Amino acid sequence: MQNLVDGIVKAFQLLIQGDPEVIRITLLSLQVSGLATIISLLLGLPIGTFLALVNFPTKRFWISVINTGMALPPVVVGLIVSIFLWRSGPLGDLHLIYTPTAIVIAQVLISFPVAAGLIISALQQLDPRLRIQMLGLGASKIQMVLVLWKEARLPMFAAIIAAFGSVISEVGASMMVGGNLEGHTRVLTTAIVLETSRGVFASAIALSIILIGIAFLVNLGLTTIQQRNR
Numbered sequence: 277m278q279n280l281v282d283g284i285v286k287a288f289q290l291l292i293q294g295d296p297e298v299i300r301i302t303l304l305s306l307q308v309s310g311l312a313t314i315i316s317l318l319l320g321l322p323i324g325t326f327l328a329l330v331n332f333p334t335k336r337f338w339i340s341v342i343n344t345g346m347a348l349p350p351v352v353v354g355l356i357v358s359i360f361l362w363r364s365g366p367l368g369d370l371h372l373i374y375t376p377t378a379i380v381i382a383q384v385l386i387s388f389p390v391a392a393g394l395i396i397s398a399l400q401q402l403d404p405r406l407r408i409q410m411l412g413l414g415a416s417k418i419q420m421v422l423v424l425w426k427e428a429r430l431p432m433f434a435a436i437i438a439a440f441g442s443v444i445s446e447v448g449a450s451m452m453v454g455g456n457l458e459g460h461t462r463v464l465t466t467a468i469v470l471e472t473s474r475g476v477f478a479s480a481i482a483l484s485i486i487l488i489g490i491a492f493l494v495n496l497g498l499t500t501i502q503q504r505n506r
Contacts, residue, residue, distance in 0.1 A: 287482035302486060305463040308376055309444040312383035316391045316439050319384075324395030325421060329407070339396060345389025350382075354452030357382045361453065374455035379463070382449035387439040394438055398431035399424055437498050444491050464490075 290298045327339055359365050361373040361381075372378045402424060410420045425432065447465035454461035456470060464487040471480035 282478040282481070284481070284485060286478045287485040290482055291486070298483070298486065300459070301462055301464055301467050301483075302490065304376065304461075305444065305465070305487070306490065308379045308450075308463065309383060309440065312380050312387055312443050313391075313436065313440045315380070315384050316387040317436060319388050320391030320395055320435070320439070321425075324392040325399060325425075327392070328396045328399035329421070329424070342389050342393045342396065345385075346393045348386070348389065349448070350386055350446050351448040351452065353382050353385045354449030357385065357449065357453045373453065374457060374461060376454070376461055378453040379450045379461060382453045383443040383446060386446060386449060387443045390442050391435050391439040394435035395428075395432055398428040398435065401431070402427055433498060433501065437495055440494060440498070441491065444494070445487070 324342075327335060327342070357378060358373065360367045361370070361378055362368055363373070372381070406427070407420055407424070410423060411417075415423070445465060447469055450456075450461075450463055451466045451469065454463070454466065456462050456466040462470075464483055468480050468483045468487070471477075471483065
């Protein structure tokens with residue numbers, strides 16, 4: 277119990293004092309997770325829309341792949357990305373292993389299936405007659421898609437929230453491909469693991485409180501936008 281109290285006190289001290297290392301770690305966490313979420317949405321929105329609206333022979337197979345990816349363990353993603361980015365791997369010449377870019381790549385592979393899967397579900401829940409009606413009224417396919425996105429905007433905001441949540445709290449893949457290097461690739465989750473392994477529980481709890489606070493504030497903002505669009 278004393279560790280928890282000390283952690284809460286230290287969290288406020290770190291925030292009030294503006295500890296440079298904590299600020300750097302926090303900003304890097306927001307940078308990589310925010311960028312990974314944006315990339316996942318840029319990929320997931322068109323791919324999810326295509327899989328939801330277009331019928332073709334292997335459609336169920338690809339949707340199953342997306343749904344399986346939603347439950348893919350982060351450590352498996354970290355292993356796959358490490359194999360490709362390792363010095364002896366196919367992309368080793370790019371020298372991306374143990375860089376923030378490697379963490380972004382791993383987090384995109386984690387959050388993309390979440391975003392795409394929820395977008396597919398959101399669009400498939402709409403009444404199919406709505407598409408027929410719009411096309412019958414002379415709307416182009418692009419206009420039809422824009423209207424469908426607008427109709428499904430609430431669950432699609434949920435996709436953004438879920439995609440961000442899946443990466444801001446991720447630790448396994450980030451540590452495997454980033455290496456948890458101080459001043460370079462250390463993010464909040466990997467810093468928490470490091471402090472816990474050292475037995476410095478007050479610092480670990482302080483960083484955990486900061487991480488939870490960031491996740492809450494970001495999700496609060498997204499939820500406020502979502503509910504305002506009802």
